Amino acid sequence: MTVCQACASSESDVLVDGGMQALCNAYPSSLEEYAYQFHVLLGQCKTCGLIQLLRTPDENEIIPKYEWITYSEPEEHLDELSDQLLKLPGLTQDSVFCGITYKDDSTLERLRRRGIKTTWRVSPRDLNITLPNAGSETVLPKLNDESTIKKLIDKNQRPDVIIGRHVLEHAFDTQKFLNAMSVLVKPQGYVVFEVPDCTKNLKEYDYTMIWEEHILYFTSTSFSKLFQNTFFTLFQRFYYPYTDENVMIAVVKNNKSDNDFKKTWVSSNEEDFFGLMFSKNFDVIYKKIHIYFQGLFNQNKKLAIFGAGHISCMFINLFKIKNYISFVV
Structure with missing residues (x-):
């Protein structure tokens, strides 16, 4: 990490050092085939408390090599979420809704069934991407370019609302991506970000939450604070519990200027404690796992x-x- 993805601080603590590892989506066909590796290093910003990868893999290497690799997210909450979004102040059936990746298609379909007349989704073709089901790891870097945003606006109607399900945690440059979203959405418009809640993983010492495609690991507190130094104001929050991974949603409004940015950040004691205990217990869990597997072996x-x-x-x-x-x- 050169600087924190949220507050731009250069001070961080290492929580878990996983060493050099191959990407989880590589699937080499033989032991002899070259497998790109990167340093798995999870850390926590000492200034704002956000947990994040301190090293990130090459953006080109992380793109899936096989079309059969797909990702699915929980959707049971989307009917209720769609109803809530239609209640946002200033929206009508003529409001324009936009999605970022294929993960937003089902939400846009629900909104159309509820009377929204105009929806569109960022097309990989408009970004010169040939993968039909291009995901966050492919789409987001292209959206950081303001000229690309202008082309999208020229081709489509500028949206009143952007839906971004499970994209924010994938952004390699979080602030650049958020700035791009503030250019794409109308002034006073809304962006709906959905992210996984990592609180349970942190409390239960679930180290398998670490993944090279997830740059950020949010708790409720760090998710809310993320928008402090952006052009967005946190307008509304929703929370949906699931058995495996709870879902947090932030509806943010595009209504701030540079002068409204807060210049100071303070990490919470809870965030610091989560990080400390997650780090301290890694060796304990590591030894227990080896004792268990050695016994079976x-x-x-x-x-x-x-x-x-x-x-x-x-x-x-x-x-x-x-x-x-x-x-x-």
């Missing part, structure tokens, strides 16, 4: 991992247990 058990997604990859690589695993399903 000593009993001549054949061990398999069910699932080859990023959670399984991080579990195997972060805790260095590959020698215990016979195969991955």
Whole structure:
């Protein structure tokens, strides 16, 4: 990390050092095939408390090489969210709604069913992207260019509302991306950001939350503070609990100037405590996992991992247990 993604501070603490690892979406066809590696280093800003990757992989390397790699997010809350968005002040059925990636298609469809006449989504073709289901890791870097934003506005109607589900945590340059969104949306317009809540992961010492495609790891506090030095005002918050990963939503309004930015940041004691305990307990969990797997191995058990997604990859690589695993399903 050169500077914090939120407050631009250069001071941080290392929480977890996972060493050099291959990307979770690489899937080489043989042991001899070259696999790009990057330094997995999770840290916490000492100024604002935001937990984030201190090293990020190459943006070109992180783009999936296979079209069959797709990501899905929970959607059970989207009907209620759509109803809430239509109640935002100043919106009518003639308001224009825009989505950032394919993850926003189902929300836009719900809004159309509720009477919204005009919706559009950023097309990968407009960004010179050939992948049909291009995700955040492909789309977001292209959106940081203001000339690209202007082309999108010229081609489509400038939106009153932008929907951005599960994109913010993927942004390699958070402030540049937020600035681009403030240019794309109308003045006094809204941007709806949905992100995973990492509070449970931090409390339960779930280190598999770490993933090279997630740059930021939000709690309720750090999510709200993120918009402090942006052109957005936090207008409304929604929270939807799920069994695996809770969802946080921030509706922000494009109504600030540079003069409204706060110049000071203060991390909360809760954020600092989360980071401290998450860091301190890594070695404890690491030893417990090895004792458990060594016991099974000593009993001549054949061990398999069910699932080859990023959670399984991080579990195997972060805790260095590959020698215990016979195969991955």
